[in-house]
Amino acid sequence: MTETLSWNTPMLVSAIIMILTFVGIFTEGVHGFHRTKFAMAGAGIMILLGQYFGFYSPRQAVESIDWNVVFLLGAMMTIVGIMIPTGGFQAIAYRIADISKGKQFMLLALMGTAVTVLSLLLDNVTTVVIFGPLIVLICQALRVSPIPYLLGAALLSDTGGVATLVGDPPNLMIGSAAHIDFNTFFIKMGPLVLVAWLAILAALKVLFREEIAVPAQTPDFTPQEHIKDKRTWYAALGVLAMMVVLFIFHHALNWNAWFVAALGLTLLVFIARNVDLDASFEDVELSLLMFFVSLFVVIGGVENSHFLEYVAQFIQPFVETDLLLASIVLMWSSAILSAMIDNIPFTAAMVPIILGMETQGINVAPLWWSLVIGVGMGGNGTHLGSTANVFIVTLSERLAKDANDPALALTPGLWFKKGTPAMILTLITSSLILWLFFDFFAMPIHPH
Template sequence: MTASMIVSSVIFVVALILIFTEKMNRGITAFAGAALMVGAGTAMGFYSQDQAIEAIDFNTLGLLFGMMALVALLEPTGFFEYLAIWAARFSKGQPVRLMVLLGTVTTVLSMFLDNVTTVVLIAPVTVLISEILGVNPVPYLMAEALLSNTGGVATLVGDPPNVVIASAAGFSFNDFLSNSLPIVLVAWFAALFLLRFLFRHDLMVTPANKDAVLQLDPNEALHDRKTTQRVLIVLGIAIFFFFVHHNLHIQPSLIAMGAAAVGLVWVQPDLHKMLQRIEWNVLIFFGALFAMV
């Protein structure tokens, strides 16, 4: 085993340990590891700056940034809260039906948008609805947490690791969906069935509390209808092109970045506030990880 192999292995293993143990922010850890790898590689002749730049998958980073930008445009409009309240009204206060509907909303959103953001925005409304119904919010929050991950696994754009896998394997959006969807459906039904069984005694509601839920108005949660409509139109067009990108020989990153650009021009948000909602830590983490690996 050569000295260069030992040094690169030590840097990589230490970085992985710090990432998995969360002793340090994973973005900082990956960035420091990449810098050490390039520095040691340049000094010892086994890894250069040019090789590090070539190793970064800009298709993955572009896709992540584009979708994050769309979520950042949609987040302050109240759209996520609107969907949660709509699900509560549509369930007519039936606890099991509410769990299924909230889980479905979370799953579908997580298939195309960041699942952490989806849960963070829907969860507070879920707690409020649970208080009105007089039920334990834990079953609903667990359903959203589990099914957001389930939905995120389903599509190429659902989770950052999916983008990396698809890019490395050369999978199109449809290739990824056709392989993962059957497993996702099984996991989705299994998760709901298990939660229904485990929390069967917590899913009881009085008629008065059901009526209170029906008084909720989802339109009150929607702060900016015009922006919501515009971003959803752009997102819908982007999703359509994700399905046909392989036939058009277009990279998914180009679709996401193009959609983000159209959304920014059409909505014209406060750019500073919008950029604050981008998960830069995730982008730095993956960019540095590509360079280090």
């Protein structure tokens, strides 16, 4: 056992900056400043005061940034930016509507499957940005309420994203910090996510039984199935397939996940010669990447002040006493917090605490998986639980305003009635799986 850390001024300073930064990030709806602005301000103040109090420097700040996460997200966003104008995603959506033949639950299941499959490779925000507007168009053509489909897209993309290393930004952060490769991540999370996904689909069928009982009209979608740029679309699909193979072998090749994405992007821009790079790079959400960079700098300062180690020493005895209970408590508490606030800052704060416990010789493997499940599934709890949810809610509000029909808006109250039970169901399911197969989840990630 190492010596107990004592409270000091650098810890106090870094903790205050982190708390104020997080309060600013979580209350962006109140003060009107974008969360990235607060993250940038927090990063700047952390470096200045860190240097003044002798616990942080600009060089340490740059070293604390997890570039693997930043580059991977940037490359994947650019690939999607190249794929969207081809019309391929629209063709998939209209084909699904055609196959469902007016059966609403069939449409919900097929659309949910498409959204989930996409969420395995792309982050859930990108997935709903692609499918959200398409769902609205299809539902208008079928003369049915888009609410079950929009809510289903948000819930199933959040859940599907938990399954892979690249499916959700918190996964990238956890995987990068804990050195979890693509295969290990999918083997541990894939089966659990499949069960949770089926539970959500069943919940949606019960929660929206009245809405989806009405048979939909079956208009002819054939004219809209045309892919505008087949060469680019099929090239992109081929590159994505190659990337999946490389993600599977990236650990054996000694490559980082970002390098696989960058390689895929480079290959795609050469195969699809007519791609306008300026237009594709416009689809990269620079504000989100800047948010990550700033957040890593803030957490790096807190880490260097040893505040997180100080916090970890109070949690450690509980973890050492009952690892299973600690894992389930972490899952539920991170899910509840992620439902109320953004899961990215919460993940950023938890990662160094778990890493600190690992240095004390504790087997933290089940804690990593609990954190992945909690922050991923917890996003389903409220309309603010994930960026994907916020986008879907905004889309439904715009739709309600344009149609002058308040019933088309996904209100916080409606989300609480339909989305929160789905989150609780997935957490109960995940807790049972974690309990039943605890030895599987407790296997060390890097056996010696």
